[in-house]
Amino acid sequence: MNSEMRSSHIIICQNIEERSALLIENLKPNRCVLFQPEETNFKIEISKMVIAEAYIAEETVKYLIISARAFTVEAQNALLKILEEPPRNIEIIIVTESKSVLLPTVRSRLQIMMEHHTTVHDKVEIELLKFNLGELFRFVKAHERITKDEAKTLIEAIYYRATAVDGITLSEKQIERFDRSYRLIHANARPQPVLTSLLMTFLKPKNAR
Numbered sequence: 001m002n003s004e005m006r007s008s009h010i011i012i013c014q015n016i017e018e019r020s021a022l023l024i025e026n027l028k029p030n031r032c033v034l035f036q037p038e039e040t041n042f043k044i045e046i047s048k049m050v051i052a053e054a055y056i057a058e059e060t061v062k063y064l065i066i067s068a069r070a071f072t073v074e075a076q077n078a079l080l081k082i083l084e085e086p087p088r089n090i091e092i093i094i095v096t097e098s099k100s101v102l103l104p105t106v107r108s109r110l111q112i113m114m115e116h117h118t119t120v121h122d123k124v125e126i127e128l129l130k131f132n133l134g135e136l137f138r139f140v141k142a143h144e145r146i147t148k149d150e151a152k153t154l155i156e157a158i159y160y161r162a163t164a165v166d167g168i169t170l171s172e173k174q175i176e177r178f179d180r181s182y183r184l185i186h187a188n189a190r191p192q193p194v195l196t197s198l199l200m201t202f203l204k205p206k207n208a209r
Contacts, residue, residue: 008083008092010107013115016095020067023093032063040186042068047078050092054082058089067095070183073176076103083109097152100159100178124157128166131202140195151191155181155198162202174201 013019017036024032033053035046050064066079079092083106086092092110096102099112126139143154159178162168170178181198185191 007111008086009111009113010094010096010099010102011113011115012096012099014097016067016069016097019115020065020095023063023065023095027063030061030063031058032065034065034067036065036067040070040183042066042071042075044072044074044078047075050079051082054087054090054092057087061089061091064090064092065095066092069097069186070101070179071096073103076106080105080109098156098159098182100156100175101182102179104172104175124154124161126158126161126199128158128162128168128202131199131204133203136196136199136203139199140192143195144192146191148185148188148191151185151194152182154191154195155185158198168202171201177201 011019011023020034020036024034035042035050037043037046050066053064082090083092094102094106094110099107099114126135143151146154155178162170162174177198181194184194
């Protein structure tokens with residue numbers, strides 16, 4: 001049986017274009033429909049196209065492949081119904097670079113497959129449970145000369161540290177900030193202010209015990 005033949009899921013990888021092409025090749029002879037926006041964001045207009053394609057009746061399994069680096073909240077919310085209850089013979093595969101760009105409501109509906117290396121995640125030197133302004137400025141200063149790709153990796157590392165190492169349950173605000181930070185870096189924003197804004201969500205209020 002083809003290793004790609006599985007139910008709807010999310011693939012997290014480094015090269016989404018290459019991975020999507022390989023996915024289509026491996027899923028043959030099944031029909032695959034690729035939704036890959038030319039611009040950065042996967043917008044609600046494309047979600048409507050996905051939904052329309054999902055409701056076209058099929059005699060055999062059809063795969064809808066959603067490949068993007070960033071997604072608007074509206075686009076993701078529009079997909080929730082077909083992710084929860086896909087039409088007959090429809091499987092949906094989302095291919096993206098970081099699970100932090102997806103809403104918790106999307107991630108909870110699909111199995112997540114991590115395909116890129118995550119060893120860097122264990123090395124991020126930051127204690128989010130004891131985070132303060134001094135640590136924030138030290139961390140941002142230490143990474144002031146990083147490249148765009150390094151900044152993306154660092155954002156993923158912070159997400160991993162928060163959820164997998166420190167066991168923090170992220171708030172909706174923090175999840176949205178991870179999403180926004182990743183998109184800003186992809187749009188060539190300067191890493192320092194983006195990292196500062198992201199990390200400030202982990203600062204404890206002065207009156208917190």
